[in-house]
Amino acid sequence: MTTxxxxxxxxPLAAQRMQALYNYLRPYVNYSxxxxxxxxxNRVGSRLHKHYDIARTPCQRVLDVxxxxxxxxAQLQQQFLSLNPAAMLRHIHQLQDRLWQLGKGWIQP
Numbered sequence: 001m002t003t004x005x006x007x008x009x010x011x012p013l014a015a016q017r018m019q020a021l022y023n024y025l026r027p028y029v030n031y032s033x034x035x036x037x038x039x040x041x042n043r044v045g046s047r048l049h050k051h052y053d054i055a056r057t058p059c060q061r062v063l064d065v066x067x068x069x070x071x072x073x074a075q076l077q078q079q080f081l082s083l084n085p086a087a088m089l090r091h092i093h094q095l096q097d098r099l100w101q102l103g104k105g106w107i108q109p
Contacts, residue, residue, distance in 0.1 A: 035055060
């Protein structure tokens, strides 16, 4: 998912819109986008065998850590239950459209 594209953004309005976009994007990614980690790679001759973990969200990974306190786990679970991923994604797309209106075009070096 391309977040802001390759345009050039200038000015305080672009900075505000980008900040608003990332304020919605951070919880969306951390609570509803599962990732597969690669905990191990083994080389057998010239072949590389990759071993992947089960896909989980960053929030689920934090909840599985035994060192995390009960208060922080309860806070994460409460925040997770209050989120609506579909509505967040719709709002992210709206914020992206508003930001892309300010783009100056891709500038080649």
